Each structure stands twice: as structure tokens, then as C-alpha cells.
Amino acid sequence: MRPGGAACRISGMPKPGRFSDVHVPSRRRTYLTVGDGGAISVADEVARRYGLAPGSRLCIEELDNHLLVHRPVTHLAKVYVEPTNECPLSCRTCMRRTWSEPTGRMEAGTFSRIVDGLREFPLLPSVFFGGIGEPLAHPDVLQMIGRVKSLGARTELITNGLALDEATVERLVELRLDALWVSLDGATEECYESVREASALPGIVKNLQGLRAVKYRVDTPLPALGIAFVTMERNQAELGTVIDLGLRLGATQFSISSVQPHTEEMRGEVLHEKTLGQSLSGLSRMDLARMDSSGNWGPAVSAILAECGLRYSNGRASTRLEDSCPFVENGSLGVRWDGRVSPCLPLMHSHFAYLGNRRREIREFFFGSVLERRLREIWNDEDYVRFRQRLQEFDFPPCTRCNGCDSADSNRGDCFDNPAPTCGACAWAQGFIVCP
DSSP, X not given: OOOOOSSEEEEOOOXXXXXXXXXXXXXXXXXXXXXXXXXXXOOHHHHHHTTOOTTOOOOEEEETTEEEEOOOTTOOOEEEEOOBSOOSOOOTTOGGGGOOOOOOBOOHHHHHHHHHHHHTSSSOOEEEXXXXXXXXXXXXXXXXXXXXXXXXXXXXXXXXXXXXXXXXXXXHHHHTOSEEEEEOOOSSHHHHHHHHSSSOHHHHHHHHHHHHHHHHHHTOOOSEEEEEEEEOTTTGGGHHHHHHHHHHTTEEEEEEEEOOOOSHHHHTTXXXXXXXXXXXXXXXXXXXXXXXXXXXXXXXXXXXXXXHTEEEETTEEEEOOOSOOHHHXXXXXXXXXXXXXXXXXXXXXXXXXXXXXXXXXXXXXXXOBTTTSOHHHHHTOHHHHHHHHHHHHTOOOOHHHHOOSGGGGBSSOOXXXXXXXXXXXXXXXXXSOOOO
């Protein structure tokens, strides 16, 4: 399996075994009823699942011969929780290299405020333990997971894999964590160490082998294993090998992102430099028949897709969405270790990142703290709702394609006179960076 794009999600294929530990996406269909005056009614369960309350404001896009309905921006579906910004590694790719913030851990009272806040939503959001630090560096993170699972919420965690010892793995399986994401940026010790600056790959592989063994022993598919790979110049040749390794370890999904350069050194590692100046809306669409990937066809079409900035899905190659905030589209927010609520992961911490040759300052941004207001009150704050609507419409200048004025030096303003934070240069909104 050799994906050609720099930012994509891949779902694994089922393999024989005592149980199926692979989630195979299914096509869920529902039927709408059109009444007098064009009023549309939808099944109660679907309306509940996507937050379609009476009076909800929906964004509908016309795409060829079908309509794309976006979830309302008032529906909270996912909460990122950052237990700590501490991490035992010092990876070349990490934004922590460009800041001087103090380290900290989420206190029990702060986490209790989050748990209490989750209960107030009509449909329980999923919870993803992850941020800038290593979640398993927090001594109480397993208890945190247990409390969220006791609510009945879908729960995920991302880790570098170093702390997945036997006891931790046993507990994660016992808690029925829904998904465990492991960051793996190389399949050989040399490549992994060049990115992570740690000789840790053999231990991580051993830990994941232990996870698979425990899951087989107790006959459970949980936690489903995901591999997060950040592609760059130095490790791009190992992407296929990482996927092969992940499949052998039982991974069922992969998140493959391009790297965001925070330092001068990492500028030379970027694989999306050419496409920064392109608008995907002007590129062609390509329909592909299903064919075997053997022989020369697979590598050849992968190279074509990558060169054209296209992605292949369900028999069709098309451009990734641009000018689209994935955090708004997924109905998510983030809670930093100190309880402050941010609209996305990139705005949790102030940091520097390069846009082409320009070094940009990205200022952190929050809409409140769970220590001062209830989570639901923050989510429904009028200013926050207007901000999410503005992001869904994405009326920002095309900074990634222009990058020609001083407004691009930071996210505090832009040439359209938008208030901070401005998102025209966001690498996530342009499909260059993806997160699980």
C-alpha cells in the first residue's frame, strides 16, 4: 500500500482471526421527506446524532449532482483534552522547540469541571486525549480515561508509545479505550531517531506487539490501533514500510500528514512547498476505475495524484477541501492543561511556524476557561458561535497562495480586516496538515 498524497486517512482491511479488530466504514443512508414549501424532515435519530435541532442553521454546498450538508456549528461532537504539555522527547518537528512556556499538568479539579461539562450536552461528545505534550506523562491519565468511559463517551488517546508498558496496556484494554493512536515517523531505527532524536523504536514496536497479544488473549477489538505519520523529506521513503509495519502490529487506520516547519532547519523538510501557491479549485477532476495496484499502475497513478494535488477515494480522485476548518467541520474544541478552551489544536499554544520563507507568529487564542464558566456556556457563547460561522464561510484572504504582505507575519490580523485570530494561512484549513 503506497499512498501518493501528503495528507490523508487510510482505513485498514480486515484480516482473518479469532475476532475482527478492524473497523470497516459502512455507507449509512437515510431518507429525507420534503414537505410543502420545501420543508425537509429527517429521522429523529439522525437529527439527534448530528445536532439538527429545530431552528439549526445548516450550511449546504452544491457539488456536481449532489448536496453536501455540514453539521451545524452549534453541535459539539469532539473535545480534545490536553492532560499535560510535558513530553520526554524533543522531536525535530515539535512546536515546543519555538516557545518558552512553562510546563504543567491538568489538575484533578480542572478535569472534573470538564467531566461535569460533558454531561450537560444533549448528545455526549467524544473525548480525545492529546495536545502538544505526551498524555501518558500525566500520572492520572488512566483514571481520566476511566471517568470519561464511565460516561459512555467514545474515548481516544494519542501517544509516542514509550509508556505503553505491560501494566498500561492491560489497563487500556480493561477500560475499553476506543482508539489508541501512536506517532510513528519511521520504520527503521536510523530514520526514527533522526526525527524523534531517541533510540526508542524497538521498544515501541515491542509495546505494540504486547498490545496486540493482550487484545487477542481477552478477545477484544479495543482499543483499535491507529498510526500517525508526519511525512517529510527525511522519512518519506519509509511511509510504505511504516504502513506495512503498522498492519503487522494490528493497526486499522493511519493518519498521514505533511510536516509544519517550526524551525529554519525543518523548512527544508516540507513536501508541500510547490502547492502553497496553488488553488485546488482550479485543478481537474479525475475519475478512476477500480484496478489492481500491482505492476506499474499503482506507483504511476500515485505519482500523478501527488503531482496534481489529488486524492483517491471510492473510485474517484478529487482535490482535498481547501478553505475548510477541520475542527469546525468535526464540531470540536480543545481544553488546554490549565483549563482554557481553544477552538482548535493550533491555537492552544503560541508558537512560530514558517509559511514558505516567512516566519509567522501564531498567537494562542481562547474563549474562556472551564474554571470560570461551564463548558456548554463557553461553547454557546455568542462570540464563539460567530467565530465558528465565520470559519465555516471562510471569508479570509488566500494567505498560503499570496503570502505577500506583512499581515501574514502573524494571526492577529489580515488584509480583509478580520479580527484575531485570522485563519487564511492555516495549514490545517488548506489540507497540508491533518490530525487524528
